[in-house]
Amino acid sequence: MWQICGVLIAWALLLILHVRAQTPNRQTFTCGGNITGQSGVIGSQGYPGVYPPNTKCVWRITVPEGKVVVLSFRFLDLESDNLCRYDYVDVYSGHANGQRLGRFCGTFRPGALVSTSNKMLVQMVSDANTAGNGFLAVYSAANPNERGDQYCGGRLMKPSGTFKTPNWPEKDYPAGVTCSWHIVAPKNQIIEVKFEKFDVERDNYCRYDYVAIFNGGEINDAKRIGKYCGDSPPAPVFSEGNQLFIQFLSDLSLTADGFIGHYKFRPKKFPSTTIPPTTTAPPTTTRPIPLKYSAALCQQKCKRKGTPESHYCSSNFVITGTVITAVTRGGSMYATISIINVYKEGNLAIQQAGKTMSTKIVILCKKCPYIRRGLNYIFMGQADEEGRGMIAPQHFIMAFKSKNQRAFNMLKNKRC
Template sequence: MRGAGAWAPLCLLLVAAAQHSGPQLSERPVFTCGGILTGESGFIGSEGFPGVYPPNSKCTWKITVPEGKVVVLNFRFIDLESDNLCRYDFVDVYNGHANGQRIGRFCGTFRPGALVSSSNKMMVQMISDANTAGNGFMAMFSAAEPNERGDQYCGGLLERPSGSFKTPNWPDRDYPAGVTCVWHIVAPKNQLIELKFEKFDVERDNYCRYDYVAVFNGGEINDAERIGKYCGDSPPAPIVSERNELLIQFLSDLSLTADGFIGHYKFRPKKLPTTTALPVTTTFPATTSLKPTVALCQQKCRRSGTLESNYCSSNFVLAGTVITTIPRGGSLHATVSIINIYKEGNLAIQQAGKNMSAKVLVVCKQCPLLRRGLNYIIMGQVGEDGRGKIMPNSFLMMFKTKNQKLLDALKNKQC
């Protein structure tokens, strides 16, 4: 339980909620597990707020504001079990109601800035595990005009043939703490989107956990493929969408900030003249043709060297369990649940509950052979999309606990 000092602001919040809800409300609002909310504005809160929220719960709130407007969500209070990766108790906020793209995940006492949907629908979901709890959360939603949200908000729907997007305060000063922005770029059906960051400076972290930019193929669909998650001071490589939609998310936490970024986009036809060379986001160079890959996959599969000799030449090194394998053409797309990561490089790490995973592409599906359910040490390179790339000569072996000491020693090795 938290100290008594937390209760004073809670009482003020409840009074504000009662006043906002109109004269018909004579006592404090009762917050239940989820609900359907419509209208220009309103409040949502964790079950039993401001009391301690229950364990092992999953609550979903679906918010709809008038057609033609967007939803703005402001957290007034948040106190959930704290964890750097928000793996245990957390609040997720999504664009739309069904299969919406997640705008952000929050826990602890981190109160994000205003969260803005790109349509008139938003979904909020809170999940708690069996252990530590807090006083939960309380948030206010309101309707806003999509293009008249002032500088305190950012993001929006971009449908012009070309344009730019930037962090709040750019270029005069650092972006503010506690900001979430979502830009949804939509081109005509027969066109793709080119994306390029001109300047880029976002708080650095090995896992990009605190401040980051994430780019997705597709729109507000939760299974849209993430192209990459970026932070630090090196601009991401230019990106070309696979379809006519891209979603760009930017999130800053409540601590360090940086200069921010400005990015530019433009629409282009799906088929370009053969004289035009553009950067692509696939894991193969633009000049790679099918024949060399076929020839490569016909070679004898042979692992060379040792853990030590392959460590420095590999972009990433991890131990993990193969949880999915999907053959596509002559290649294999696999998802690996991470047991431990020793060298990350630019590998895109995904978080789902308490588990971390990464996607890898085995260029020749039979070589090296990955089997679902088995544990491996995997060393390889990383494509521009953040996916691990396993070539026939990449180093791969079964993972056993006796390897742990050597891998820990390699982790501290200077390459």
């Protein structure tokens, strides 16, 4: 009996040694590197083990000239955070000063990412606390015009053009896709974007599938113009400068028809507003104030005058809202407002994503009137020809509290 057991144990040991001998060595992944070739695999340091803390790893991928880089994540498991502030993977088109194609964390795998040249940079950053096994991604070289169902995006530099979701209009866009379009106009021009058809999975906060549009050449929440989903085309969008970045993302669940959008370059114009009359007589003409002359406006003493009732009729728009972003450029403040209530819309351009409405305003003098991010205000001002709200020192802004809601509701019935 003992002899039989000994023979069985010996056979088992031999079998284990044989299997180990036949198993190829697992590829080891180091922290970054310069990678060339038609295709390959990259992974976080130590993958599939837990990645180390306090590291910054950079991979520079180069494929043959005339090709573009297509990167697909096969596995992603990093510390989860809504804004990916702690552990994250950044992907850039190009090696230096390239547009960022996306920042990723958690376990959601984006769709294929496509560079606009034969170079791509992947960077992974971890903080002191790690929480995952990192990532595994494959890259390959493709022809720039190989825009199959799984690819989309690119750099658009013609005076006008079209962009659309994969599969449009034959069938729904696929799940797990990220598309990024970088539109670049000449220095003295701006960009107008209009959506002809629009159908993206609906959600009140556009958390799952969405289109996000940014001023500039990369994803930057401080420069985000809007985030859109649902089946209503967004209002026309105008860039502040000569570059726009449009990102479309679909998650791994529901999909929809998608969209087709058009862009065109336009001459750059200075935003304008209207000076309210200094007397009680109705104005016969209005005089625009170019934004470049706002410095002269800002020399006067900043003091709020009047009441919401006295400013209502002379204001083109009246809204209450929360300041989401507030960025200083030159002597002015550019703000994004999440709208609480609209009392007078006028010419103000309002974007809607699900039930959430937002708009853009410019405080011509950055400290007069002064606003702070995260607080609620009533805004009363003028809208320029592009629908952007303009607030000069003589216009009216005050802090808004919910207990004042009833009094403001009476403004809607005011006759002018």
